[in-house]
Amino acid sequence: MTAAERTMTTEAARAGRESTGTSMTRRDELRRKALDNMREAAVLMLDGHFDYGNGFHGRVYVNPHQIFRQPSLIWRFAQDLIEILPDPVVQATEVVAGPVMGGALLAHTMAGLLDGRRSLTHPPTTFAPLSLDATGSLAIRSFYRGVVRGRRVLLVDDVRNTGKTFERARTLVEQAGGTVIATAQLCDRLEALVDLGLPNYALAEYPAPENYPAVECPLCKAGTPITSF
Secondary structure (H helix, E strand, O other): OOHHHHHHHHHHHHHHHOOOOHHHHHHHHHHHHHHHHHHHOOOEEOOOOEEOOOOEEEOOEEOOHHHHOOHHHHHHHHHHHHHHOOHHHHHHOOEEEEEOOHHHHHHHHHHHHHHOOOOOOOOOOEEEEEEEOOOOOEEOOHHHHHHHOOOEEEEEEEEEOOOHHHHHHHHHHHHOOOEEEEEEEEEEOOOOOOOOOOOEEEEEEOOOOOOEEHHHOHHHHOOOOOOOO
8 A cells, every 4th residue: 555545544534433523423324214215115124023034033134125225325325325425535546346136236326426426537436246156255357357346445244244345345345456444334233343454434324132042042942923024
């Protein structure tokens, strides 16, 4: 990472921590509105009994598919997420990348919208999806490895849970020769187990309630049916 890139990352981290002034008031309002919209659109599903498919059950589920079936909703959320980003990140981003499916859709939308926030002489933002290989592992296809090589990359996803997906995505981007400058997501469940040492920005935050191993799930023991949708 060059000195200029280190300075940009430091400024972005500082901007993400600042909590005073008009800009923070605007961010607070955007986050409040986004959380309300996620509840209304059944993106944030509360008080259910969900099987997360990883051996755990819980009462809350963030369902990004509810967002992506409505193109106008993802555009609105993407615009608001860009509004949350500090200007150094907006100006420095050359590629927006995200994992399939939700992260890639969000990344594609944000890449287009970012160009509307910058001067006409600014080089256009490009897009790079992270797909799944034959084993089901996250990967970057050879074509998109060339897209991120030598570029500053903003990694985005619909939801941040443990942070493991971002960790894997960052490794892939760096192996392809790109530099990840920040991560961003629509909803952060505030349970990240991985610290990437990068600025992270969330449009909405919702603290994850306790999750239960399936064999010990009190909802199962109480006979509460699994929520279907």
